[in-house]
Amino acid sequence: MVEYTESTPGGEDSTAAIIALEKHALELWNDGNPDGFIALSSGDVVYMDPALEHKLVGREALKAYYDPIRGKVKIPEYRMIDPVVQSVPDAAVLTYDYEVHRDGSAFKMHCTEVYRLNPSGRWEIIHTHWSFFQPVR
Secondary structure, three states: OOOOOEOOOOHHHHHHHHHHHHHHHHHHHOOOOOHHHHHHEEEEEEEEOOOOOOOEEOHHHHHHHHHHHOOOOOOOEEEEEEEEEEEEOOEEEEEEEEEEEEOOEEEEEEEEEEEEEOOOOEEEEEEEEEEEOOOOO
16 A cells, blocks of 8 residues: 655645655556555545546545556656646645657646645545647647
């Protein structure tokens, strides 16, 4: 099981902490392990992904979605591009572009994560939204 430490709300510390949490979860994900994102997600997380027809609600639904692909995701190279954290007391929004390099091609997605500081002082994801990168032509 993946565990995460406490952080202080708002400011530079929360920005660095949230980006570090997300990067750690991405590192695990890129090696086929969704536990980083599962551990970061609140019990009432809402998850939106273009691969899904409907949103998922709750950590258990997210876990059920991730379990069949556990061990199947292998991403040798990725980039978290221009992460931005916008904070208010006890909440923060992280946005970034996610770029994957695999089999000689690149694939990009946009990601938005809404984090809240739970009563025990741990940042947790309450909303995830992935969308495909579609350049204007």
